[in-house]
Amino acid sequence: MHQLRLGDDVAVRYRAAAEGGEAIATDIEANVDKWEGTITKVRPHSVQVDVDNGHDSPVWRATIFIDGQTIFDAGTPKDLQAGRFLEVIGLDMKHRRMRATRILSLDTSPTQ
Numbered sequence: 001m002h003q004l005r006l007g008d009d010v011a012v013r014y015r016a017a018a019e020g021g022e023a024i025a026t027d028i029e030a031n032v033d034k035w036e037g038t039i040t041k042v043r044p045h046s047v048q049v050d051v052d053n054g055h056d057s058p059v060w061r062a063t064i065f066i067d068g069q070t071i072f073d074a075g076t077p078k079d080l081q082a083g084r085f086l087e088v089i090g091l092d093m094k095h096r097r098m099r100a101t102r103i104l105s106l107d108t109s110p111t112q
Contacts, residue, residue: 004028009032011028012028032101034087035064036086037052039083040061042082046063046066047066047086049064049086061096063097065098065099065100066100067099069101073102074103074105079108085106088102088103090102
């Protein structure tokens with residue numbers, strides 16, 4: 001909760017309290033986004049990605065931070081290699097930086 005700031009985009013799951021018409025938050029997600037693009041550089045705890053989210057918008061370079069909490073639905077950390085396509089959701093830390101929550105897809109075909 002200490003990381004929430006005024007103006008953050010949030011999604012809240014809640015349940016009704018037993019009395020008084022109040023609600024109890026069971027899950028809060030803030031500043032979640034989905035990015036996809038080509039990995040251009042790999043570092044020990046991050047990858048640099050040329051993000052292309054379609055919509056005729058220009059490609060921009062971002063840093064994706066990977067840690068022990070990151071869930072890999074596809075591939076493994078060893079598959080994070082330059083030239084591979086990556087689709088990720090996570091916490092948008094602004095300034096084109098994201099803390100990865102989940103790797104949705106990762107091209108694991110051999111790079112050339």
